[in-house]
Amino acid sequence: MARISAAQRRQDFVNAAVEVIAKHGIDGATTRRIAEQAGANLAMVHYCYDSKEDLFADVYKFVVGKFRVLSSKVDPEATLTEAARKILRDIMEYYVESPSFAISALELINWARRQHEDSGIELYDRALEGARTALRDAAADSPVDEETVDEIASAIACLSDGFAVGWITYGDRAFAEKQMRIADSLFENWLAARLGSASVAG
Amino acid sequence: MARISAAQRRQDFVNAAVEVIAKHGIDGATTRRIAEQAGANLAMVHYCYDSKEDLFADVYKFVVGKFRVLSSKVDPEATLTEAARKILRDIMEYYVESPSFAISALELINWARRQHEDSGIELYDRALEGARTALRDAAADSPVDEETVDEIASAIACLSDGFAVGWITYGDRAFAEKQMRIADSLFENWLAARLGSASVAG
Amino acid sequence: MARISAAQRRQDFVNAAVEVIAKHGIDGATTRRIAEQAGANLAMVHYCYDSKEDLFADVYKFVVGKFRVLSSKVDPEATLTEAARKILRDIMEYYVESPSFAISALELINWARRQHEDSGIELYDRALEGARTALRDAAADSPVDEETVDEIASAIACLSDGFAVGWITYGDRAFAEKQMRIADSLFENWLAARLGSASVAG
Amino acid sequence: MARISAAQRRQDFVNAAVEVIAKHGIDGATTRRIAEQAGANLAMVHYCYDSKEDLFADVYKFVVGKFRVLSSKVDPEATLTEAARKILRDIMEYYVESPSFAISALELINWARRQHEDSGIELYDRALEGARTALRDAAADSPVDEETVDEIASAIACLSDGFAVGWITYGDRAFAEKQMRIADSLFENWLAARLGSASVAG
């Protein structure tokens, strides 16, 4: 196999792991399958990582980072409502674009929870925190109370997670489009009632 | 070990499986652990079931049945909006009451999807169908078009699944209460806009 | 199940065992399969026999007895040559008529040898002894030396066993007919040369 | 454990399997016993073979090849009669030399028959075909009709199989010598009558 930098190799394994986890579940993601998916030798996995758990921790970090990025693409000029809806839409669209990521993210939440109880919460928390930060930025002009930010972030989590489960289960793009519209619609009406009906009336 | 009828033993194994799946994940739910949880000998699992997959199929049926029941407890006098909100609330409350069930349900969806692709959809579909039927019954007096029923059911699925993921991850009752309120609020506003504000005003 | 005499029940199990051994081999002949073949409950096997080995010992005795019978049907008026050929033919024909018996007999020889070393020999010995006795009877008028009787019996064993292996393997009746003719022909020529051409000419 | 190439290890396993099959029967030839006999770790069997059946298929090929070799050692100057008798003698002598092989060959025929019906026949057929080819070569100078070749090969099969059963059962070398003489004698007289010729008259 070609000589690649260790860093690149590790990234290959992380990407491979995401695919394998999506296809076979977290427990079906064996070192052998991951190595195969990465086009590497089985022993190479333990050459790059001390253990399988170490690799998964890296995958975990990768997923957390992804959520961060998804929340940070908000237009600085956007209103709070616009920002909130965009975050939700971006997440759902990324799920549709990369179903492997969607499945793996849910699998990893469960895996992490089973491992340490706390570390499952961590992923969820960090994703929430990413959303909160973006929302605060968007509301910079007309500050809202922290509880409102918190609730909006929670709503995003609820709707995006609910969407993910349905999309993962059906794997059907048309179904996903419909679910996205419903989720967006749920969010829109709620935001309007929550933040002042102006946006809905308009 | 006490001599119990095979039928009763099977029920014991199903209950035990739900607990073990919740604790260790679907792949961590080994026959040994399930037997232990059920207080039975390992070989007993294969006395009652031809294979582990058979047992899981039974667990699957049990979960599907539970969703049916949850959707069928609607007051016959309720309006469509009331019925819809009650179904969502009943599901979420049952999740809180029985976190093992919530986790297992999600695990089984993934398991079924990985097994047969179609049978993952089946659970989701049957749960949806249960909700649709209940909604149609509630709307008997003032019939609504099928698409509306369908969308409401989809919204229930999205919100209840999203709630489940959060609740499962945190395992914190206070957090769950808050999430329930948010989900309910999302649903309420949306229903009002969807079905005419009368129901909300009223 | 119907109440049957213990003796009859045991015979049922023996017959069932012969069929199951033929189909699944001696090690594939599980108590469960034998019980099923006999139309009896699994526990019934151990109600009639202390152990599986006990049952097999009974099957063994049954097979030995069958060989005895096959050698004893010689016409008292027959010459030695006629008697010898008839014994061989009877054995081969019974093999063709009951392939299950043929397979089981070979399986049991191997089983017995693996069990006790000596008891494998026993079946073979008793079958040989049966043939020898019949041959001696046939040669009553013109006594032959014991070694000749012994060799003839050995030849019968060799030819009938060789036939059995081929017949079992092919399971084809036409093939069996051809093999029988060859075995008979081998035996005929050899007997003629061995016992003097008189018998052949006659 | 010594690091050996997988190819060599596979050969070790094949040899070990022959011994274990001879000692414990085809169904008593457990992976554990075979590994132990080969001086290898249990899991090593599955490192070299996908399954136990794969290993047995290799053993099967090994046995088939052996029969081929046994039929191909005929002196090119030999007459048909000489060639035929040499093939039979070589087979019987190899059986005596390697009782494990003799037992395993018979066990494998039964195993193969139970597995696929056809593949049991295959071994027998290939062994027959090896004999036929050798006989045709020997009869190159004075060609005989195909049916005669066929019958001679069948006679060899019948006699060698019959010898094998007896030898396996008794495991006694003196007995085997006697049986070999009888088989040879049966064959000799039959060949003489079959192919004409003085050898019997003389």
Added chain:
DNA sequence: AATGAATGAGGCTTCATTCAT
């Protein structure tokens, strides 16, 4: 007499991991 329920031992196979080169 008959049978459903129960169990310890052992079968094949897969896994994460380590070792030697």
Added chain:
DNA sequence: TATGAATGAAGCCTCATTCAT
């Protein structure tokens, strides 16, 4: 750096056998 070979633990499942009714 890279990889073929090796292994103990644990997975699912089946078996002969026993127990309680």
